[in-house]
Amino acid sequence: MSGESDVDKFQRWLQNRLATLEISNDSGDHEHSMIRIQNAIHEVIAFRESIETHSEVEDPFVNRDSPVRVISTEDVEPRNKSDSVCSSCDADMSSDLEFCPLCGEFR
Template identity: 95%
Template structure:
């Protein structure tokens, strides 16, 4: 990894904030603030893990399109029939005939 992500920076900031609170416990809401920051750190860790999991899972649609939509289309019988009809209609139009007329 070339640099630190924003999520990592945010987690580090929360950890520094927690360390500062542990040193300076002069606030009346000290315990509650520490719990909130600890919960936020847990959420950041969970978020980072979900991002990593999401980036590891490949998008099935992109893979299908890149791997072989042409292969699927070339094998599918409906597509083959449509191609025959399209080519027949195009040939008939080029020769001046109406499609379907004998």
């Protein structure tokens, strides 16, 4: 990093505040304040680590120049839905199958 981030500044401020509290023992809430500041420092460290982890992870979304490929209508040939009829169940049969899709009867 070229400069000091706000998170680093905040952590240093908390550490300075903790050092100041350790020196002065005049307050009744001294222990409670120290525990709160120590917890805040731990949270700042965890937050910084999560930011670093987040910056290392790649973006799952991919930008594409052309999201859809163009298909010309000249290349598409319509198929006849039914080329023949099954002799067993009178269902429509396709020419690319050698059997009836309903009853399984072979031609």
